[in-house]
Amino acid sequence: MSYRRPPGLPVVDAMTPPVLVLPGPVTRDEVSGPSDDVRALLQAGGARVVVCDVGGIGPPGLAAVDLLARLQLAARRAGGRIRLRDPDPALRALLDLVGLRFEVEGQAEEREPALGVEEAVEPGDPAV
Numbered sequence: 001m002s003y004r005r006p007p008g009l010p011v012v013d014a015m016t017p018p019v020l021v022l023p024g025p026v027t028r029d030e031v032s033g034p035s036d037d038v039r040a041l042l043q044a045g046g047a048r049v050v051v052c053d054v055g056g057i058g059p060p061g062l063a064a065v066d067l068l069a070r071l072q073l074a075a076r077r078a079g080g081r082i083r084l085r086d087p088d089p090a091l092r093a094l095l096d097l098v099g100l101r102f103e104v105e106g107q108a109e110e111r112e113p114a115l116g117v118e119e120a121v122e123p124g125d126p127a128v
Contacts, residue, residue, distance in 0.1 A: 021053040022053060026061070027063055038082065039074050039075075039078045053085045081103065084104045
């Protein structure tokens with residue numbers, strides 16, 4: 001049975017970025033494979049963001065920091081970036097400690113208020 005590609009542009013769901021699940025525990029020897037996967041996902045789908053599910057990455061350590069830094073570098077070289085899904089609070093603290101900033105799913109972007117937050121105005125407050 002043969003399949004013929006339909007004419008025109010392929011249908012792409014722009015709202016759903018590709019997801020790369022990172023299993024744990026992370027060792028220093030396992031860095032090149034996921035970097036190649038990130039590059040391939042960015043180049044194949046035309047996406048600008050790859051979501052890295054780090055929920056199962058295991059206890060945070062320098063190997064995890066090294067892996068995420070290399071993934072971000074590979075994504076930037078391919079013209080995109082990575083976004084973290086379900087990071088452990090300890091991993092986020094360690095990334096902040098070493099000076100690496102990552103976009104996290106479900107987190108309000110910079111300069112934007114969190115959804116559902118409204119400023120309250122008291123009746124006696126002066127106009128700004």
